[in-house]
Amino acid sequence: MSRIRPISEPAADPRGAALLRQAARRLGGTSAMVRGMAQSPAALEGFINFGAALEQGSFSARTRVLIALAVSEIHACRYCLAVYTELGRRQGLAEAEMLDARQGVAGDARLRAMFSLVQGIVIQRGEVGAQDFYAARDAGLSAAELTELVANIALVLFANYFNRLAETEVDFRAVDMGPGFGGRASCHPLPILI
Numbered sequence: 784m785s786r787i788r789p790i791s792e793p794a795a796d797p798r799g800a801a802l803l804r805q806a807a808r809r810l811g812g813t814s815a816m817v818r819g820m821a822q823s824p825a826a827l828e829g830f831i832n833f834g835a836a837l838e839q840g841s842f843s844a845r846t847r848v849l850i851a852l853a854v855s856e857i858h859a860c861r862y863c864l865a866v867y868t869e870l871g872r873r874q875g876l877a878e879a880e881m882l883d884a885r886q887g888v889a890g891d892a893r894l895r896a897m898f899s900l901v902q903g904i905v906i907q908r909g910e911v912g913a914q915d916f917y918a919a920r921d922a923g924l925s926a927a928e929l930t931e932l933v934a935n936i937a938l939v940l941f942a943n944y945f946n947r948l949a950e951t952e953v954d955f956r957a958v959d960m961g962p963g964f965g966g967r968a969s970c971h972p973l974p975i976l977i
Contacts, residue, residue, distance in 0.1 A: 784950075784952065785819060785950055785952050786948070786949050786950045787819045787822055787945075787951075788819070789815045789816075789817075789818030789819045789951075790818055790819075790821050791803075791818065792804065792813075795824075796824065798824040798828075799824040799827065802821060802824055802827045802828055802831065803817065803818065803827075806827070809831070809835070814866065814954055815862075815954045816866070816942065816945065817830075819945070819949050819951055820945060826945075829941075830941060830942070833934075833938050834938055840927075840935075841925070841927055841928050841931050842928070842931060842935065844870075844874050845871070845874045846894075846897075848871040848874055849876070849880075849881070849884040849894065850884075850897070850932065850935045851870075851935070852864065852867050852871065852881055852884040852885050853884050853885060853887060853898055853901045853902075854901060854939040855867055855885075855943055856886070857902070857905050858905075858940075858943040858944075860942070860943040860946055860947055861957065861958075862942075862953050863942050863946055864885070864958045865953045865955040865956060866955055867939075868881055868955075868956075868958045869956065884898065887901070892922050893922045893923050895922070896915075896918045896924065897919060897922070899919070900915050900919045900924075900929075901932070903915045904932070904936055905936060909933075
């Protein structure tokens with residue numbers, strides 16, 4: 784049972800109910816996570832608007848899902864792994880491609896550099912080494928894309944942290960927990976790297 788109870792539209796305050804309707808139109812329904820976030824209309828509105836803004840950015844929906852899977856694996860967020868795997872399927876991503884993203888593996892040099900940067904940003908709390916930063920630049924990531932990468936990570940962190948705290952019940956097809964990003968054991972708690 785979720786520690787933060789998901790609420791339905793009739794039980795939400797007027798602002799929350801309007802946001803739940805908006806989320807249902809955009810997403811084709813409301814997940815337990817969205818209904819849980821509706822406990823705070825301000826938080827839900829921020830999540831919806833941040834996601835909508837990033838949809839207009841440089842990264843394709845497929846790339847945003849791969850980033851989300853990489854971040855969610857690092858945080859061992861069962862709920863988000865299930866959600867983003869389902870979103871990946873809807874985007875036509877192959878199961879192997881999504882599993883690779885969770886492990887930080889990619890045949891494409893650009894994605895490989897991006898996953899390495901994701902690891903540095905998330906695990907090392909933004910303390911990214913010059914090698915990873917310049918590898919991403921050399922792989923063709925622009926300043927705008929690097930900025931949006933951080934923004935996409937932040938959005939997924941919001942979802943990961945909320946769902947870990949709330950212990951949101953998974954209302955999508957569950958996925959197996961992997962060995963962690965880059966072959967490490969799933970991070971709980973996150974290691975402190977100095």
